[in-house]
Amino acid sequence: MSTTSCCQGGSTGRTAGSARPSDALKDQPGCGSTDSADVRETVRERYAALAKAASQEGGPSCCLSDKVMASPADSTGVFGSTLYNKAETTDIPDAAVGASLGCGVPTAVADLHEGETVLDLGSGAGADVFISARRVGPTGKVIGIDMTDEMVSLARDHASKAGIANVEFVKGYLEDMPLEDSSVDVIISNCVINLSGDKVRVLREAARVLRPGGRFAVSDVIADPGMDEATRADMAAWTGCIAGALTEHEFRAALESAGFDHIEISETHRVHEHAAAAIIRARKPPSRLEIQQATRRMIIAGRTSPK
Numbered sequence: 001m002s003t004t005s006c007c008q009g010g011s012t013g014r015t016a017g018s019a020r021p022s023d024a025l026k027d028q029p030g031c032g033s034t035d036s037a038d039v040r041e042t043v044r045e046r047y048a049a050l051a052k053a054a055s056q057e058g059g060p061s062c063c064l065s066d067k068v069m070a071s072p073a074d075s076t077g078v079f080g081s082t083l084y085n086k087a088e089t090t091d092i093p094d095a096a097v098g099a100s101l102g103c104g105v106p107t108a109v110a111d112l113h114e115g116e117t118v119l120d121l122g123s124g125a126g127a128d129v130f131i132s133a134r135r136v137g138p139t140g141k142v143i144g145i146d147m148t149d150e151m152v153s154l155a156r157d158h159a160s161k162a163g164i165a166n167v168e169f170v171k172g173y174l175e176d177m178p179l180e181d182s183s184v185d186v187i188i189s190n191c192v193i194n195l196s197g198d199k200v201r202v203l204r205e206a207a208r209v210l211r212p213g214g215r216f217a218v219s220d221v222i223a224d225p226g227m228d229e230a231t232r233a234d235m236a237a238w239t240g241c242i243a244g245a246l247t248e249h250e251f252r253a254a255l256e257s258a259g260f261d262h263i264e265i266s267e268t269h270r271v272h273e274h275a276a277a278a279i280i281r282a283r284k285p286p287s288r289l290e291i292q293q294a295t296r297r298m299i300i301a302g303r304t305s306p307k
Contacts, residue, residue: 012286106188110217116185122192126155144169175201179209189218196247204260212287221245227274
């Protein structure tokens, strides 16, 4: 995981012309931007504090809040650094892995290739960025985006001390990513999208910055359809990655609304009596030109293949 900070907030309040949630999704829990400024500030304060604690050995891990705990996360490894395979984190800064705050290991399913550009949403202290950087090699690049100054500073410090050159950490909101259109090949994230107050906008931004044919492979929390309103309404639960989570149906609909296809959502483990961690994969459809070129290559290959 990007040691994801689980620390992205809600809507950025973009000016006229920005994408808005679809009518079908805007009234779903967590999909609209109602009180999103409060959501963002609550989440930011919580995870800025966690970033400071993470800079000390034995700092707190994951998306756990004081009031809503994903029992038994703190004892069985439902969240945090214990989810990593040791082989995966060889040569990765221990402090970055130890500060892990997520609910999965998206780098294990992203199928990264040398030379690719990868974007980690909610990159936290940088673990998933560093793992991805090793996979894409010196000709590739990994960008981590996080909204808290504390996490960005922590990640940059880890990269500097480890001498990892093909990474960049930027401050920004997931609802208004400071990246050019069609500029990355793969998007990963770990237990962060659920914390946004406008997930439809986050996913549309993801589609915008992905190149045609680009891949979306994230770990996130999926709410059970019957999650009670008391849990959703509890602001403390937002910073526990629970109250803001979409159901599988809602997440799938939001991805489709953003223009993704080839959507797969697979539950991995329970993190709460009302929610589970899941791997979510999707693809930005290739452009018409890419489809034409691929078709032409297939025709040529068919003509030259042995009879």
